[in-house]
Amino acid sequence: MARTPIIGGNWKLNLGRTPARDLLTALRASLDGIAGVEVVVCPPAPWLGDAADILRGSSIGVGAQNVYWQPQGAFTGEVSAALLAGVVDYVIVGHSERRHVFHETAEETNKKLQTVLGLGMQPFFAVGELREERESGRTNDVLKRQLLVGFTDIEPLPEGFVVAYEPVWAIGTGLTATPEIAQQTCADIRAIVAGRYGEATAEACRIQYGGSANAENAGNLMSQPDIDGLLVGGAALQAESFTAICKAAAAATV
Ligand code: 13P
Numbered sequence: 001m002a003r004t005p006i007i008g009g010n011w012k013l014n015l016g017r018t019p020a021r022d023l024l025t026a027l028r029a030s031l032d033g034i035a036g037v038e039v040v041v042c043p044p045a046p047w048l049g050d051a052a053d054i055l056r057g058s059s060i061g062v063g064a065q066n067v068y069w070q071p072q073g074a075f076t077g078e079v080s081a082a083l084l085a086g087v088v089d090y091v092i093v094g095h096s097e098r099r100h101v102f103h104e105t106a107e108e109t110n111k112k113l114q115t116v117l118g119l120g121m122q123p124f125f126a127v128g129e130l131r132e133e134r135e136s137g138r139t140n141d142v143l144k145r146q147l148l149v150g151f152t153d154i155e156p157l158p159e160g161f162v163v164a165y166e167p168v169w170a171i172g173t174g175l176t177a178t179p180e181i182a183q184q185t186c187a188d189i190r191a192i193v194a195g196r197y198g199e200a201t202a203e204a205c206r207i208q209y210g211g212s213a214n215a216e217n218a219g220n221l222m223s224q225p226d227i228d229g230l231l232v233g234g235a236a237l238q239a240e241s242f243t244a245i246c247k248a249a250a251a252a253t254v
Helices: 017-031 045-055 081-085 096-100 106-118 131-135 139-150 179-197 199-204 218-222 239-252
Strands: 006-010 038-042 060-064 090-093 122-127 162-165 206-210 229-232
Touching: 006 090, 006 206, 006 239, 017 038, 017 045, 017 060, 017 239, 038 090, 045 060, 081 106, 090 106, 106 122, 106 139, 122 139, 131 139, 139 179, 162 179, 162 229, 179 199, 179 206, 179 218, 218 229, 218 239, 229 239
Parallel strands: 006 038, 006 229, 038 060, 060 090, 090 122, 122 162, 162 206, 206 229
Antiparallel strands: none
């Protein structure tokens, strides 16, 4: 089954308005029309409108980094999926920084996923284990809980749904998971999806790897059979490296 590879650039809390606009303009020039890979950029929330304007009519999608499940009301500082839906097509849900820095629970992640899917947007559903969880052999249990709680009441899972496997120990550390570890864990994730939704849905599910992905390791990671994309942090902040990653992904999967 052919799965369209998908590369996301998660800018996190980086880049002021002018450098953000410059990067968006440069990416439009270098990546618009790229074949064989879906490309999405996720700038900080205040620049989502700029991103949508600059990338309108291009093949590059725009995503938000977070969302709140309530549609409106007295929720100071939050941004609802309903508001985002007019601006973006993708939303990162359950990023480890949301889980560990902001203490977001798997149950909250589930509410966000339901809301995003309900409005027809594509989530990047991020899961991943801590270093001590991997070292004590608990990776599969941790991922299973994050995935199954996240999937509560989501029926069916839309075709082409995106799970982002981001081992916390590899994020921003330069310690990229080896292609073998990333492949094995993405295969384990696909098996968990198959257990929940069946083989056909699992085969259609796209699983990204994230954690110190860069222009040098992208091709090797993308050539693994269960890795269908990358969620890129630091290396998404420069047009040159993000463009090289997207091109390596397109080349690795033809
Ligand atoms: P880095 O690529 O900077 O390790 O970040 C990965 C990540 O968290 C993407 O969401």
